[in-house]
Structures are given as C-alpha cells and as structure tokens.
Amino acid sequence: MTIGNDSDSFVAARPAPDDASTQGATERAKQAAGTAAEEGQHVAGVAASEAGHVADEAKSHVRQLVGEATSQVEDQSRTQKDRLVGSLHTFSDDLEQMSSDRSGGLAAELVQEVAQRARALSANLEGREPRELVDDLRRYARRKPGTFLLGALAAGVVVGRLTRGAKAAQSSQTAAPTPRPQAQPPVSGDGVPVSIPLADPETSDPLVEPLPADAFRIDSPSAGRP
Template identity: 40%
Template structure:
C-alpha cells in the first residue's frame, strides 16, 4: 500500500513536471513570436519614417546642409530597419551586450543619457496631460469658505430708509 502511494506520487509529479515544461516551452514560443511580430512592426515604422524623411528632402529646393542631414538620417533609418528585419531583437540585444562589454563607460553614459531623456519626455507628457485635464474642468465660481475662527463677512445692500 505504501509502495503504491509512492509510485502514484512519482507518476503525478512526473506528469506535473511534463506539463510545466510544456507550458514553459509554449510560453517561450509565444513570447518569441510576439517579439518577432513587434520587431517587424518596429522595422516597418522606422522604414516608413525614413521614406517620409526622404520625401521631405526630395521636395526641398536646393542643396542645403539641412537637406543633406535629413537624407543621411533617412539612410540610417533604412539601415536600422534592415538590421532589425535581419537580426531581430536577439541580435540587437547581443550587439548591445557586446558593446557594453567592450566599452562599459560609453554604455553607462549612454544609458544615463537615455534615462534623462526618457524622464524629461515623461515629465513633459505628464505636464501636457494634466494641463489638458485642467482645461476641461469647469471652473469653480463659488467663493471659498473663510478659515475656521474667522468671522463671516457678508455684503449687505443699503436701502433708503423710509420715514
């Protein structure tokens, strides 16, 4: 009886382990597929921005330094989109880790700079959002209540006395 219970416990534990491993494999596959889809969308967005920038540069008249800079940004955007399509997020993360190992100071400096920029953008977005919500609120036209202990002052109209 004790041996039978132990065998059943081992069987149940083995089945639970197999189900957990299967669930983990399924979750990894889903995350990888979702990451691939997100990477493809990001690459498409970057490519669209690059195309839009190039269209702006082509419609500009003359050959100015600003036009040249926009063309360069558009070309780099296309290269970034190509890189994302070819290597995906895994390749990007691997390259980022390699850069961090080779040049830790530059990596940390870039991370700090990116953090500061992200913080400023979030702060600006939050301020813009709170400004919009305040503008939508109906202004309160009622007089505020006087502080506790202060006499209440009311304005009374003077009427002429009739004698």
C-alpha cells in the same frame, strides 16, 4: 511415603515437547515475517513509482507553461519589432523627402545621412529575431557598459519627447476652439438697423440711471417725407 513416588509418576506422565511442532511454528513465523517484509517493499515500490510519475507530470506541465510563456513573449517582441521597423521606414522616408525638398547644403546632407542610417537600422532589425537582438545588446553592454548606458538614456529622452509631442498635437487637434457666431444688430420693420445710444461710463451709473425714453426709438427713412 508415597508422595515422592506420586510426583515422580506425574512428571513422568507429562508429554515431552515435540521438536517437529516447534520447528513448524518457527517456520510459520519466519514466513509471516517474510511476507510482511515483501508486502512492505511492494507498497514502498508502488509509492515511489507513483511519486516519480507525479514528479514527471509536474515537470512536463512546468515545461509546457514555460514554453507557452516564452512563445507569447517572443510573439509580442516580434510584433513590437515589426512596429519599430515600420516606424523607422516611415522616418527614413520623411527624412529623404525633406532632403530632396531642400536645395542642398550641409543641412540636406546631414538629413540624408540620418535617413540612410535609419533605413540601414530598419533593414538590420527586419531580418533578425528578437532573441538575437537581445543577445547582441547583452554582448555590447558587457563590452562597453558606459556607451550602452548613454545610448539607452538618449534613446529614452528621444522617445519621451516624441511621445509628448504626439500627445500634445493630438490634444490640440481635439480641443480646437469653435468660432462663435457674430451678433447682428436689431433691425426695424422696414429693414433699417436700430441704433442704441450708449451711456457715458464716466458720468452715468448703469445701476441707478435708466436709459433715456427714446433709446429704442426707431427712425424710419419715410418719417420725414410729406
């Protein structure tokens, strides 16, 4: 039979695989995989760099906002401190004026001592920054918390009373009563005041009994002359 021979000849006729082409396809696949990996690494690097730039910009913006807020708070604190220093100067001047007006004695000495302490406090506040004052208060509160709380309470009471007194004085000045004009009695044509008799409230009822007919009679000085 020739079947076996034909199959052998067909198998023999098939071309053998080329080792060079197989190796080339493998190399191309490896190159494609390497290129894809490099592209992925590049994209990841670009994304990480952009994220770092965004984070740096956000941090810079936050620092700028914090700096502006701190600057505004310091400016407001400095303004309040200057107002307090001015008030202490005025207070000490008033106390010194009061002590000088007094003839002497224990009261004058006490007023003078308070004026000196107020002036020393204003001088201490005037030469320092608000941040330094806050740090001093924090250190003092850590050392003596009880004394600090009592002092803060006393200061709050004094400030509240001064504020209420100032508001009361301002309201009393704005709501001062205006004097009413006094009513003048009616006069006649000759310039003589007219007298109107009043009814007795115990014997008369103003809603029932009318006034007499001659209630509005005008007595002229020339009526009795010939």
